[in-house]
Each structure stands twice: as structure tokens, then as C-alpha cells.
Amino acid sequence: MAGSSDVAGLEESFRKFAVYGDTKATGQEMTGKNWAKLCKECKVMDGKGVTGTDVDIVFSKVKGKTARVIGYEEFKKALEELAPKRFKGKSKEEAYESICQLVAGKEPTNVGVTKATTGRAVDRLTDTTKYTGSHKERFDESGKGKGKSGRENIVDTSGYVGAYKNAGTYDAKVKK
Secondary structure, three states: OOOHHHHHHHHHHHHHHHHOOOOOOOOOOEEHHHHHHHHHHOOOOOOOOOOHHHHHHHHHHHOOOOOOEEOHHHHHHHHHHHHHHHOOOOOHHHHHHHHHHHHOOOOOOOOOOOOOOOOHHHHHHOOHHHOOHHHHHHEOOOOOEOOHHHHOOOOOOOOOOOOOOOOOOHHHHHOO
């Protein structure tokens, strides 16, 4: 069957795909979604000999009746099931070797993930130095938000009118 380096690469690929997209996964068991992703990204699924339906059927066949996941041994059985379909005209052993080479050493990629980009318009809109009016009061000189104090009118309970210039001098005048 497969050489020892292929087996190590195969097991490593199994673990990487098993934990993909699940923060609680241990790498010991693979879900059907991750199995389909592995087959698609490692080009086991070619659209002619092996389709998405074939991949799902094989997954259902090798897992336990009530199980939702497969282990490494079941993973190898699933590859054995798909190998003759993927590589027609080869013997079972040769087909299994070929399918193991497709999978070994591969890891999941983030395909179709949208990256956020900021253009000049966004930079201009988020530049706090250009804010005016009541919005300007919500940020300090460095552009950092003031938090609640920047959003709420804090009531001055000192007893003086807001614009009074000699606030806090009453006690000094009375003591004279």
C-alpha cells in the first residue's frame, strides 16, 4: 500500500481538514462537510468519475449508523471506496496509492473569503480631525473616542451658570 511518508502526510491532512472551521474540533474526527471540502480541494472530486453525490454516499457508507463523523480508519476506507471511481483502469492498489498522493500533505484553503478594503473615501469619512460641530466633541486631540463623556451632556451641579468666568471664587470673597 502507501509508503510511511505518504501515511504520515495523509494523517496530517486528515487532522488539518478535521479541525477546519470548528474551534472545538480535536482533529480525531471529521464531519461530512469537511470530508466534502477535502475531496473538492484535493481534486478527488473531478465532476466526471467522482461527483459530490458520490462523496456524500461514501461518507454515509463508512460512518456508523448513528454517527455524524468519521475517524481516521473510516477516512482511509472512504478513500479506498472512491479510488476505483476516480482512477478507472488502474488496479485497486494503484488507485488507492494515487488517491493517497492527491490528499497527502494538503491543507484547507480559504476560498471565496472577502477581504475588507479601505479606500480614500472611507479614510476621509473616518478621519476624526475633520469632524465638526457636536461630533468633534466626541473625540480627543489624538482621535481617540471619549466614550460616554463624549456622547452625553454632563450636568454641572456647581451652582454657577455655564459661561460664568469667576466660578469657584465665592468662598474666597466671603472670607475677606
